[in-house]
Amino acid sequence: MLLRLSTLFVRTLREDPADAEVASHRLLVRAGYIRRAAPGIYTWLPLGLKVLAKVEAVVREEMEAAGAQEVHFPALLPKEPYEATGRWTEYGPNIFRLKDRKGGDYLLAPTHEELFTLLVKDLYSSYKDLPLTLFQIQTKYRDEARPRAGLIRGREFVMKDAYSFDVDDAGLEASYQAQRDAYRRIFDRLGLEYVIVAATSGAMGGSRSEEFLTPTAIGEDTFVRSAGGYAANVEAVTTVVPDAIAYDDAPQAHVEDTPDTPTIDSLVALANAQHPRPDRAWTAADTLKNVVVALVQPSGERELLVIGLPGDREVDLKRLEAGVAPAEVETAGDADFARHPELVRGYIGPSVLGPNGAEGSVRYLLDPRVVEGSRWITGANEQGRHVFDLVAGRDFTADGTVEAAEVRAGDPAPDGSGPLELARGIEIGHIFALGRKYASALGLTVLDQNGKAQVVTMGSYGIGVTRVLAALAEANHDERGLAWPAHVAPAQVHVVATGKDEAVFEAAESIAQTLHSRGIEVIYDDRPKVSPGVKFADAELLGVPLVVVVGRGLAEGVVEVRPRVGGTAEQVAVAEAADRVAELVDSLR
């Protein structure tokens, strides 16, 4: 492949696009790899398409090596299968819906569990047909509320989705591991750092799921890990629950005036000053904060919920949403409070909530740290008053517990492997042991050895292919531009001819042709009237791993060969240039 910049359909931009928040987005647009067509919807220009094809090829090869067979489903699908599993409703506004000319309901598929299940049901009927893993590399659609960061959260994007079908749990485990191993090989080959973290299954359902995250400060997902090897998405972290506390000797609860305590800090200060605890000082962790939120079901139904948690922690909305999926969480508004006059803002306490309150009380869920016997300062449901020494289990109960409190660095890992540290990452893969949810809903059974129908157990495995490309750009760039790893770069060598000397262009052409004839992919900057400065800047922006400069040195019989990043420039005799470059290309592979 030999691409000449004089004719290649690319234009580099000196200015960052106005809507670009992250480096990958900024640089992919500036270097002419992609172009925005609508919010979260991108056009692929020739260079971008070449990189995308290389990423897809790695994914496809490893899927096939893992025994998965490629198929291809439509993106435009009728609603019926998604209704059968409940997802037509659960997805709420997150999918694109449309009607055809006959009024039939359709969607643009965000993922294809239903269709794969129906296809296997259509073709297979015996345990002897299994195990089976199918995959596709296909365009997917999600109507994201906030498309952002270019390809990282788009509304039309390319995904590799695979689905496994097994007769029993052991089979599912083997299929799951085969995909997990294939994912490791894919990201290893792409040179993309990754962490595998325990995750929640959310609307997908299923017993177990893990995410592949690539660590980066601009990541949307927060994850935790311990020195002892625990790793999880924050949504999946479970709280280490303290033991219950004996409360036989606990003082009786007592309501106190607490004027001028608009914050937890001021409340704690007043408590220590006016109602000191004999054994130690009160801290924010001794206050029980009751946070009101509204749950909105996909059907639109709205319900208030109060979360009780220690005052030193905030509610983490993403953790809460993972716990209440498919409902979404909104802030409670004036109208909500107007319907519940028992909720005195700033002074809400357990006695009016859930099982403690009157008929029709707002549902009340507690952080798992609020164990039986724990003592709290909390709202007394009156302006300017709090209740002290309120003991969980003795003075109040709740409708259950919820993992909604923020996870903090230093919290203990649930498996006892030490304190957690927090980091951010981009989700590049997600694997689910789905179990029998979809097969049950859609009636996918096979006959077992005894001729008895068995519901098939499934896994589903996704890689965001376009997002992986963005993650690669995120991990491989500097302030001057992209810096692709050789195996995904649009070309391995970028030959630059500078000046106006015809001999320079002839020598550069000859080197480019020689490399091309050896199967090396070459971009050749043969533009006649472009300054060396612009050509060098473009080479750095495009990010091809090796740059060959043919220019003034040619008078002394040398050309310059330099890596895009690291290493140093070499002066190479023009006659040996192609050999030396080929050698360097080999060393990059």
Next chain:
Amino acid sequence: MLLRLSTLFVRTLREDPADAEVASHRLLVRAGYIRRAAPGIYTWLPLGLKVLAKVEAVVREEMEAAGAQEVHFPALLPKEPYEATGRWTEYGPNIFRLKDRKGGDYLLAPTHEELFTLLVKDLYSSYKDLPLTLFQIQTKYRDEARPRAGLIRGREFVMKDAYSFDVDDAGLEASYQAQRDAYRRIFDRLGLEYVIVAATSGAMGGSRSEEFLTPTAIGEDTFVRSAGGYAANVEAVTTVVPDAIAYDDAPQAHVEDTPDTPTIDSLVALANAQHPRPDRAWTAADTLKNVVVALVQPSGERELLVIGLPGDREVDLKRLEAGVAPAEVETAGDADFARHPELVRGYIGPSVLGPNGAEGSVRYLLDPRVVEGSRWITGANEQGRHVFDLVAGRDFTADGTVEAAEVRAGDPAPDGSGPLELARGIEIGHIFALGRKYASALGLTVLDQNGKAQVVTMGSYGIGVTRVLAALAEANHDERGLAWPAHVAPAQVHVVATGKDEAVFEAAESIAQTLHSRGIEVIYDDRPKVSPGVKFADAELLGVPLVVVVGRGLAEGVVEVRPRVGGTAEQVAVAEAADRVAELVDSLR
């Protein structure tokens, strides 16, 4: 590639699918290449996907050889660019429309002229940047009123669409020819017979267009050709207009009672009996039939139109629609006639139509054969009466002419190359010299040598990739199944092991492995408990070009090698089988 039927995700069907009207649809479903997901929307199974990839590869190679650069546009697009060119309205119910969560209007693109135009406008600004041809291989959507014939008329389908950009007409002509030549190479390489016919541009606009049709009795398109080399889609055939006739000696028009003449034949019989023409007998071609239709604009506006044409011809609705695009044609109904009492059904004549009638008369268009001086028998606008010797140009005029009359075998070719014959075909490609329509609407200009802004001139070039695959299946099958040409077949060799003898399976495995190691694509039917009859039937249904049968002959040291179609079976020594098969595979390429 070695695909084992014991694990390959395919199931052949003995029964035709209920909705399959044509062989390609029937066989692609029965052989497990595709599967219906919704009307006009198909899933690709592994074998189908392999054939599709091969067709796409040929298209891609020839596009690149013609200098076109590959890009990839989204399928989900905002309406604004399509509004700017008027196509948002013109497409009417033929496109899928949807709203995103913010209420923005989107469509699933049926073709991408607007987006390519805007992209080039975005990146290019000088005549020096041109010529440019871009292409994509991409999923397209049309909400067909009647999806049919499987992949031939689908609602989600794969298209290769290319677009050329030039400064001047000569440039467009060169770009057009380069694509036309590439199309010829593509269909030649695919072994698909084709005819290039003149076509109308329809809603696409532009000055000139040609269709590539593959002749087949099940084709939806009728085309004509002459022995002298003329070829056209029926919509594009222009009538050979007779010379005007001197009418100085023509008799005056006279109205006559014509009772009991419900048909043209009965009218002609009455005319010859009661009002004979002195020079020769009246024929149906001497009657002027006035047909009322309703034109429905994409905006929904409805207008009546009367077409006057010789009574021996019918109106061809497709030809009429091509002439009035983007309007659609409907039959006029009772409500239409109620609003125009001057239209006496069965007796409509020119005197109340168009320029001959009163203010507000229905528009009147004539077949081009109704030349000045021609004499007609036609309706007198009274029940049971006709007017005779009505002379065009003397007694009536019209608002214009229209190509709406059917084309018949034997009609003269417009270029004088002899009588036309009619045939049917499937449209597999369509190329358009668009001119400046899209560039003007969207403001795509470049600066010319003198620094003056010039509107760019464009071409657009489409191949229905999935339809081409169906056309290949249509052209390559027999009653037993598919019979792919080697270069698009999912594999070149289908090895069948029959019986239960382990030695048979070992020998078959060895042959399959040897061929595989030589780079030959092999399907190996290794299913242990399937009868030879079923295996042979499946081999014929799947349609791989060479079949190798390892079975009873093995005891005598031979295997059978037979082509899927034509040729004869050979008995080959087992040790030489791989060599002989490889030789035959080479001969197929």
